[in-house]
Amino acid sequence: METDISPAWGAMLPHDIARFGEVILDPAERKRWCTAILIGGLPYIWRELAAVPRQLFLDRLGVSPGDRVLLVGEGLEGIGIGTEIMGLVGPSGDVVTVDFMERVRDTAMAGEWPQWAWPYTEEYPDEYFDAVAIFQGVAHSEDWAVTGRELMRVLKPGRMIVLGEIIFGPPLSAVIRQDVHVTYVFTKIWEAIFPPGATFDDMPYWSPEALTVAFDGQVEDAETFVWRGVELFWGRKPRPVD
Secondary structure, three states, rough: OOOOOOOOOOOHHHHHHHHHHHHHOOHHHHHHHHHHHHHHOOOHHHHHOOHHHHHHHHHHHHHOOOOOOEEEEHHHHHHHHHHHHHHHHHOOOOOEEEHHHHHHHHHHHOOOOEEEEEOOOOEEEEEEEOEEEEOOHHHHHHOHHHHHHHHHEEEEEEEHHHHHHHHHHHHHHHHHHHHHHHHHHHHHHHHHHHOOOOOOHHOOOOOOOOHHHHOOOOOOOEEEEEOOEEEEEEOOOOOOOO
């Protein structure tokens, strides 16, 4: 059995190994369990811990019965956000859903950062959707100026685009560094999963400020909301000037 030990895991003493078994020295086993700890929590977080920002996301989307909505993100079925939006638009409406969670996981587990150009609206005509909802997928566009223009193309004038994410990246890294216990626990999880030298600062991340710049001139009444690792951005597609 390979027993490569990273710095944080190397702090485990012989009596720790005796207590938990030599299986904890196996990098593959550590990666499996630490990955299970780090991922899979979105339904719990969005349903229990971030219920208020979740409702704010839905409120800002501003959908009504009969509306057609584009919903893009991760873990959408488990979180239940698509079902909620469908309840708002009713049987006469439609929710077009794109869930790329497994692509994100496969890419990250292969040691690559999960960001790419989004092809999800190429088949739709101009002004097709009454609302665009990006729910837990903000980090995975490689260029929000480009993605934003395409999403604005398919959005009707006067209607809303809303982006929401429970973030990784530098803001989380800053919180982790504030307490040695949190630093130690997250370092062990991180070292078990990702290549040497990678840090939370390297994770794909679009800050509210970066999104505001990317959408400059594309939306009006842009606003942001930040709360305990949850970040929202929303804006309205301008109506044509008479």
